[in-house]
Amino acid sequence: MKLLKNRKPFDLCSSNLGTRFCICKIIWALVGLILIFHVHSIIIYKSNTNSKVSVSVTIGDKELKVVEEEPMFMLPPRRKHSPHAVKRIGGRVKKHQHQHPTVIDEFLDESSKLRPFFFPDRRPPNDTLYYYPGERWVDTDGNLIQAHGGGVLVVENTYYWYGENKDGRTYHAHSKSLARVDIIGVNCYSSNDLRTWKNEGVVLPAEKTNQTHDLYTLNVLERPKVIFNDETSQYVMWMHIDNANYTKASIGVAVSEKPTGPFKYLYSKRPNGFDSRDMTIFKDDNGLGYLIYSSDGNNDLRITLLTNDYLDVTTVMRKTLVGRRREAPAVFKHQNTYYMITSGCSGWAPNRAMAHAADSMLGPWETLGNPCVGGNLMFRMTTFFSQGTFVVPLPGVSDSFVFMADRWNPADLKDSRYVWLPLTVGGLPDAPLEYDFAFPLWSRITIYWHKKWKLPNQTQL
Numbered sequence: 001m002k003l004l005k006n007r008k009p010f011d012l013c014s015s016n017l018g019t020r021f022c023i024c025k026i027i028w029a030l031v032g033l034i035l036i037f038h039v040h041s042i043i044i045y046k047s048n049t050n051s052k053v054s055v056s057v058t059i060g061d062k063e064l065k066v067v068e069e070e071p072m073f074m075l076p077p078r079r080k081h082s083p084h085a086v087k088r089i090g091g092r093v094k095k096h097q098h099q100h101p102t103v104i105d106e107f108l109d110e111s112s113k114l115r116p117f118f119f120p121d122r123r124p125p126n127d128t129l130y131y132y133p134g135e136r137w138v139d140t141d142g143n144l145i146q147a148h149g150g151g152v153l154v155v156e157n158t159y160y161w162y163g164e165n166k167d168g169r170t171y172h173a174h175s176k177s178l179a180r181v182d183i184i185g186v187n188c189y190s191s192n193d194l195r196t197w198k199n200e201g202v203v204l205p206a207e208k209t210n211q212t213h214d215l216y217t218l219n220v221l222e223r224p225k226v227i228f229n230d231e232t233s234q235y236v237m238w239m240h241i242d243n244a245n246y247t248k249a250s251i252g253v254a255v256s257e258k259p260t261g262p263f264k265y266l267y268s269k270r271p272n273g274f275d276s277r278d279m280t281i282f283k284d285d286n287g288l289g290y291l292i293y294s295s296d297g298n299n300d301l302r303i304t305l306l307t308n309d310y311l312d313v314t315t316v317m318r319k320t321l322v323g324r325r326r327e328a329p330a331v332f333k334h335q336n337t338y339y340m341i342t343s344g345c346s347g348w349a350p351n352r353a354m355a356h357a358a359d360s361m362l363g364p365w366e367t368l369g370n371p372c373v374g375g376n377l378m379f380r381m382t383t384f385f386s387q388g389t390f391v392v393p394l395p396g397v398s399d400s401f402v403f404m405a406d407r408w409n410p411a412d413l414k415d416s417r418y419v420w421l422p423l424t425v426g427g428l429p430d431a432p433l434e435y436d437f438a439f440p441l442w443s444r445i446t447i448y449w450h451k452k453w454k455l456p457n458q459t460q461l
C-alpha cells in the first residue's frame with residue numbers, strides 16, 4: 001500500500017547523476033564488505049554453527065515472519081583471488097567485476113574450505129513439509145530436481161514447475177567462457193503443495209543432430225517460463241535462446257496443448273530487434289502478456305507487450321532501469337502494484353538483489369532497495385548466495401509469496417541448489433537500508449532468510 005497517491009514518477013537511478021550515484025554506492029558497498037571481512041579474518045572467531053539467533057517478528061501468527069540470523073563465518077586469509085574463482089566467473093563479465101569480495105571467491109572455488117557451507121553434501125532431508133534452502137532437493141522418485149532458472153504455473157489444482165535440465169557435464173567451451181552444460185531440455189514437475197514434486201519429464205527436448213536448430217545441444221537455453229493463453233487455450237513457453245558465446249541473444253517460443261507438453265518449438269528472434277538475454281514473461285489479471293528482458297548488452301531492461309496469442313511481441317515497448325545492468329527479472333503483482341526482483345550481472349557469481357515497483361507493467365519502475373532480510377550481511381549482499389528466477393503467489397495467504405532463486409554451482413552446474421524463501425509485501429518496515437533510500441511510497445518487499453521453513457497449511461491447492 002502506498003502512502004501517497006499523486007506522486008511524480010521519480011526514478012533515482014535513470015538519470016546520469018543517478019547512475020553515477022549508484023556506481024558510487026556499489027563501490028562503497030564493496031569497500032565496506034572487504035573491510036568487514038578483513039576484520040573478521042583477523043579476529044579469531046570461533047563460529048559455533050549451531051548458535052543461530054532467531055528473531056520472531058509477530059504479525060498475526062504466521063511462521064513466514066520469522067527472521068533467522070546466521071553466524072558470520074571466518075574466511076581463510078587469501079592474498080589474491082583464487083584462480084578457481086576467476087575461472088568460474090568466465091569471460092562474460094567485465095574485468096572490473098572480477099574484483100569480488102573474498103567471500104565470493106570462496107563461493108566460486110570448489111576447493112574452498114567453506115564449500116560445504118554453500119553446497120552441503122548431505123543427503124536430501126527425508127521430509128515433505130519443510131523447505132531447506134540450499135540443500136539438495138529430490139523429486140518423488142528420489143532424484144535431484146533438475147529445474148534451474150525456472151518458473152511455476154498454476155493450473156486448477158496443480159502447480160507446474162518448469163526449468164532447465166542441467167543434468168550433464170559442466171565444461172568451458174573456451175578458456176574465457178562461462179561454465180556451461182549442453183542443452184538437455186526443459187523439465188516439468190507437478191505438485192499440489194509446492195513442496196513435493198513429481199517429475200513429468202522433459203517437455204521440450206534439445207535437438208541432438210541438426211546443428212542449425214536453436215535447441216541444438218551446443219547452444220544455450222535458459223530461464224524457460226510458461227503462461228496459459230485463454231484465447232487459444234495453449235500453454236506458451238518463452239525462453240532465452242543463445243549460442244555458446246552468448247552473441248545470439250534471442251528469445252525462443254514454444255507451445256503445447258497440455259501443461260506437461262510436449263512443447264512444439266516455434267522460432268527465435270531478437271524482440272523488436274533488440275538483444276535479449278535473461279528474461280521472464282508475465283500474464284496480467286486482464287490477460288495481457290509481457291516480456292521483460294535484459295537488453296542493450298545487459299545495460300537496460302526492456303518490457304514489451306505480447307500479442308494476444310502470446311506467440312510474438314508487439315511494438316509497445318519501454319526501456320527501464322536504464323544503465324543499471326540488472327538481470328534475472330522476476331515479476332509479480334500485488335493489489336494493483338507491479339513488483340520486480342532483479343540481480344546484478346556477474347556471471348554465476350551471486351550479487352545483491354533489488355526490488356522495484358511500478359503502477360503499470362510498462363513503468364516507470366522505481367527501485368526500492370535490497371529486499372533480503374536475515375542471514376548475515378554476506379547473505380543479504382548476495383541474495384543468500386543465489387539469483388532470483390521467479391515469484392510464486394500463495395493462494396489463500398494474503399501478502400505472501402515464494403521467492404524462487406538458484407544457487408548456481410559453476411563447478412558442477414547440475415548440482416546447483418534451489419533457494420526458495422518467503423517473500424512478503426508490506427507489513428513491518430525494516431530498519432532503513434544501509435546504502436539505499438527506502439522509498440516510503442511503495443509497500444516494502446521483504447525476503448526472509450530461513451534454514452528451514454514451511455508454508456502455512458492453507459497453501460494446499
Ligand SMILES: *[C@@H]1O[C@H](CO)[C@@H](O)[C@H](O)[C@H]1NC(C)=O
Binds near residue numbers: 126127
Ligand atoms: C522417509 O521417511 C518415511 C516416513 O517417515 C519412511 O517411511 C521412509 O522409509 C523414509 N525414506 C528414507 C529414504 O529414509
Ligand SMILES: *[C@@H]1O[C@H](CO)[C@@H](O)[C@H](O)[C@H]1NC(C)=O
Binds near residue numbers: 210212213214
Ligand atoms: C534444421 O533446423 C533448421 C532450423 O530449425 C530447419 O530449418 C531445418 O529444416 C532443419 N533440418 C533438418 C534436416 O531437419
Ligand SMILES: *[C@@H]1O[C@H](CO)[C@@H](O)[C@H](O)[C@H]1NC(C)=O
Binds near residue numbers: 174243244245247
Ligand atoms: C565463439 O567465440 C570463439 C572465440 O572468441 C570463436 O572461436 C567461436 O567461433 C565463436 N563461436 C560462435 C558460435 O560464435
Ligand SMILES: *[C@@H]1O[C@H](CO)[C@@H](O)[C@H](O)[C@H]1NC(C)=O
Binds near residue numbers: 457
Ligand atoms: C497444519 O497441518 C498439520 C499437519 O498437516 C497439522 O498438524 C496442523 O494442526 C495444521 N495447522 C493448522 C493451523 O491448521
